[in-house]
Amino acid sequence: MIKVKNVTKIFNEGKPTQTLALKDISFDILEGESALLKGPSGSGKSTLLAIIAALLKPTSGDVDVDGQKIAKLPDNFASLYRRENLGFIFQKFNLIPTLSVEENVILPLIPSDLSKEEIEEKAKSAMSKFSIIHKKDDLAKNLSGGEQQRVAIARALVNDPKIILADEPTANLDSKLSKSFLEFVKILHDEGKTIVIATHDPIFFDLDFIDKEIEIIRGKMQ
Amino acid sequence: MKRFFNILLFEYALSSLKRRGGKNIFIFFIFFLLIFLLSSIFFIANSIKYELRHTLKSLPDITLQKLQAGREQNIDISRVDKIATIEGVSEVTPRVWGYYYFKNAGANFSIVGVDRFTPSYKKSIQKVVDKFDSTIFDKNDTMVVGAGVKKILEKNYYSKYFNFIKPNGDFKRVYIAGTFKGTTALESNDIILLSAQNVREIFGLSEDKATDITLRVPNPKEIPTVAKKLIEMFPDCRAITKSDLKISYENIIDYKSGIFLAIFIIALFTFFIIIYDKASGLSSDEKREIGIQKAVGWKISDILLQKGYEAFIISFVSFFSAITFAIFYVYFLDAPMLKSIFTGYSILKPPFKLPFVLDFQTIVLIFFATVPLYLAATIIPSWFAATLEADEVIR
Numbered sequence: 001m002i003k004v005k006n007v008t009k010i011f012n013e014g015k016p017t018q019t020l021a022l023k024d025i026s027f028d029i030l031e032g033e034s035a036l037l038k039g040p041s042g043s044g045k046s047t048l049l050a051i052i053a054a055l056l057k058p059t060s061g062d063v064d065v066d067g068q069k070i071a072k073l074p075d076n077f078a079s080l081y082r083r084e085n086l087g088f089i090f091q092k093f094n095l096i097p098t099l100s101v102e103e104n105v106i107l108p109l110i111p112s113d114l115s116k117e118e119i120e121e122k123a124k125s126a127m128s129k130f131s132i133i134h135k136k137d138d139l140a141k142n143l144s145g146g147e148q149q150r151v152a153i154a155r156a157l158v159n160d161p162k163i164i165l166a167d168e169p170t171a172n173l174d175s176k177l178s179k180s181f182l183e184f185v186k187i188l189h190d191e192g193k194t195i196v197i198a199t200h201d202p203i204f205f206d207l208d209f210i211d212k213e214i215e216i217i218r219g220k221m222q
Numbered sequence: 223m224k225r226f227f228n229i230l231l232f233e234y235a236l237s238s239l240k241r242r243g244g245k246n247i248f249i250f251f252i253f254f255l256l257i258f259l260l261s262s263i264f265f266i267a268n269s270i271k272y273e274l275r276h277t278l279k280s281l282p283d284i285t286l287q288k289l290q291a292g293r294e295q296n297i298d299i300s301r302v303d304k305i306a307t308i309e310g311v312s313e314v315t316p317r318v319w320g321y322y323y324f325k326n327a328g329a330n331f332s333i334v335g336v337d338r339f340t341p342s343y344k345k346s347i348q349k350v351v352d353k354f355d356s357t358i359f360d361k362n363d364t365m366v367v368g369a370g371v372k373k374i375l376e377k378n379y380y381s382k383y384f385n386f387i388k389p390n391g392d393f394k395r396v397y398i399a400g401t402f403k404g405t406t407a408l409e410s411n412d413i414i415l416l417s418a419q420n421v422r423e424i425f426g427l428s429e430d431k432a433t434d435i436t437l438r439v440p441n442p443k444e445i446p447t448v449a450k451k452l453i454e455m456f457p458d459c460r461a462i463t464k465s466d467l468k469i470s471y472e473n474i475i476d477y478k479s480g481i482f483l484a485i486f487i488i489a490l491f492t493f494f495i496i497i498y499d500k501a502s503g504l505s506s507d508e509k510r511e512i513g514i515q516k517a518v519g520w521k522i523s524d525i526l527l528q529k530g531y532e533a534f535i536i537s538f539v540s541f542f543s544a545i546t547f548a549i550f551y552v553y554f555l556d557a558p559m560l561k562s563i564f565t566g567y568s569i570l571k572p573p574f575k576l577p578f579v580l581d582f583q584t585i586v587l588i589f590f591a592t593v594p595l596y597l598a599a600t601i602i603p604s605w606f607a608a609t610l611e612a613d614e615v616i617r
Contacts, residue, residue, distance in 0.1 A: 055517055055613040075609065076521045083519025094514050098241045103234075107515065110230045111524035119230065155518065 002029040002052060002163070002194065007061035007071070009047055009219075021047045022219045025061070027212075029196060031162070034189045035212040037198040038205070044219040045198035046091070046167050052196065053088050053165055054078035065163070083108060087156030091168040093148045095155075097141035101132055104140050105154045112159075126154040130184065146177040153184060164188060166197045170204075178203050185209070231524065235531035250540050252496055256489045257544035257592060258551075262560055263486065264584045265552040269576035274471050278464065282315075282436035283445055285462045286452055296431040301456065305435065308451050310444040316432030318418045320425050322386065326378045331371055333425070335418030354400050364399035365416045370575075372401045389426035396420065493592070497599040509607045516612035525608040526601055533600035537593045545585060553578050 009022040022044045029035045037045045050056040052063055054070045055078075062071045070081055082088070095104045102123055109119045127133040130150040135143065140151060149169070156164060166185075170178040182203065188195060189209045197204060204210065215222040239246050286305070288297040297316075305314045318335035336359050354366055365384075367375065375384055375398070383397040396416065422429065437452075439445050449461035504512070512525055551557060556575050 050613040053517070056611055076523065079516060079519050079521040079524075082517070086519075088517060090517075094510075094517065096511055096514060099237070103237065106230075108518040108520075110234055111228065111520050116230060159519070 001031050001064075001066060002196070003062075003064035004028070004048070004052070005062045005064065007048070007051060007058045007063065009044070009051065009056070010059045013059060020219055022051075022058070022216075025216070025219075025221050027214050027221070029194060029212060031066075031194055032189075032192045033211040034185065034195040034209055035197070035214060036204055036210050037196065037214050037216060038200060039216040040200055043200075043216045045200075045216055048216065049165050049167050049196065049198045053086055054081055055088075083112065083159060085162055087159070087161040087164045089149075089152050089156045089164070089166040089169050091171050093152040093172075095140040095148055095151055098139060100137050100139055101127065101143070101151050102136040104151050105158050107155060108159050122158050122160075123154075126158040129157070130154045145172050145174075146180075149173060149177065149181065153181075157188075161193070163194045163196070166195070166199075168199055168201070169197065170199065170201045175203075182207070228527070231528050232531050235528045235535065238528070239532055239535060246536060249496055250536055252492055253537060253540035253592070253596065254544045254547075256493045257541055257588060258548050259485060259489050260588050260592075261545050261548040261585070262552055262557060264581070264588070265548060265579075266557050266561055266576060268579045268581050268584065269552070272577055272579045278468055278471065281464050281467055283439040283442075283464050284437040284449055284452065286435040286437065286456070286459050287462065288434075288456075288459050290458070294434075296427060296433060297435055297459070299430050299432050302435060304455065305437065305452065308448055308455075310439055310441060310448055311437050312440050313436075313438035315436045315438075317434050317436055318421045318425075318427060319433050320421070322414070322424070324374070324378075327374045329374055330412075331414050332412045333414050333416060333421055335421035336415050337418045353402065359415070359417045361399075361417070362420065363396055365396045365414055365420070366400045366402060367398055367415070368413045369401050369403045371412070371414055372398065386424045388424060394420075394424055497595060504603050504607050508604075509610075512604065512607045513610075513612045516608065522605070522608045526605060529601055529604040530597065533597045537596045541589060541593055545588075549580070552576055 004025055004027050007022055007025045008020075011017075011019045011021055025044075025048060027035075037048060039045050047056065051058050051071065052065070054063075054073055058071050062069055064070070065081070065085065068081065070078065073081060096107070099107075105123045105126055106119050109122060112119070114122070124133065127136055130153050132147060132150040132154055135147060135151075140148060143151065149172070156166075170181055173181065178201065185195060185197070186209050205213070286297065286301075288295045299316045302314050302316055305311060320333055322331045322333045323329075324331060359366075375381070381398075383395050385393040385395050388394055402415075416424075421427070427433070437448065439448050445463050445465075449463050452459065452461040515525055516522075552560075553576060561576065
């Protein structure tokens, strides 16, 4: 369960460029639920997602994930939290362009205690699930947008996380690929994963497998 | 163990080095060149120092030379008895020796006259004399040569004997009765031992003359006093003490090391440019990669370990290959080019091979002066990037 309590984020606090990104945001997402953070560009959705992923620390407020307070986690514990609980699908995929598909997919598992065989098995299974195994030796920079997204999803899921966060996942995809992404989300929802998607793409609105929609405009919950 | 060595992280570090191949090959090359130059210079210097140390050890405490118009002249043997009366002098030996230029080989040999009844001033030569049948040095037509001299003679078709040309133009045939390997390579490559009588004949030296006179003074504190007394006794002579010779040898080496200091500074300067380049920050691609690694769950320590592996691979591979290459270059190839800067004056002499003197202290010194510096220059900027919020780096 994800509990967001009175989260406020101010960038460049105390400087002339100070920006209020989020103000007093609170909501709960239950285990296995799919939630949509919607709102126009620049409303603070990605910032909120980064705070839930412990990639960013809130200025005030707290985030509780399965009883663990993650808002002020020290850096190393934040990394462990992400490795053990989260799969993050970034808007620009954030693949390492000079690595192969397989090398990108296994990236979260490299520092783990798993053996090489176990890691390869997990990567193979994730790549098969998202139909990218035939490109496993290709460099990420040589893939199409849709293929890159499938690699990003496979990487996010390779460590079998309980929670999946997706930041504008269809922003760089055409409508056909966006629809196929929806299929992936539905599969993950059916598998009981907790999913949080930050998007302003109407394709996600009013879908039957989306349990909760949270609207944010100019950093405030509507 | 797993904490410090993770095979997957190591493989990732290898792939990372490969991905930035051009840059890393450049760093490897500069690092290799620096360590190769440094170690070669130190190896050559160590070898030459070893030669000098042994040469100095065997030098007489005082050498008395007669001068006329500032040039060395042969000295009367009759002076030996007078010198022996000076207190503190334990041994006085008239020496008969000189340089013989062998034109065909372009080499200078040191011809040393030995007398089996008079102990040699030089322990190493005495050892050689003791090793051989003493009658060799009694005969009129036999000699013992250094192993290097033998090689030079053989190359010029003198495998059994050598024809010396006397001052009057006549030949003197002397047969090679044996060869020896000296304590130092210089000795082996330079010296020919003959009876004093033979040397006199080859150089046209009369019976009452010697090239110079050497003295042994057991108490080192008495050497300056004895030298002073000698000059008072024989105003036409100069007394060269062991410490005078040591200073002049050291001056030669210091001058040579000055040249190398300049080369070394240039190499070090290049090295620091690389270090500065690395320390001044990572490229945006490298920073972004670190951000992605953190975002997918890598801890700061994982990132630093990977960067540490990368720096370790580059610096260790360059270090060990440079050291190996330097050993091969100095001791097997005999340091072409570099050696001649150190031993320029001895080109006229028969060439000598640098003795194998591997000083681990020097290797450890070079290691600690370079490798940790490079490791730090790689890890510190990575640590700065890894401690930034990942979101800031990948957005």
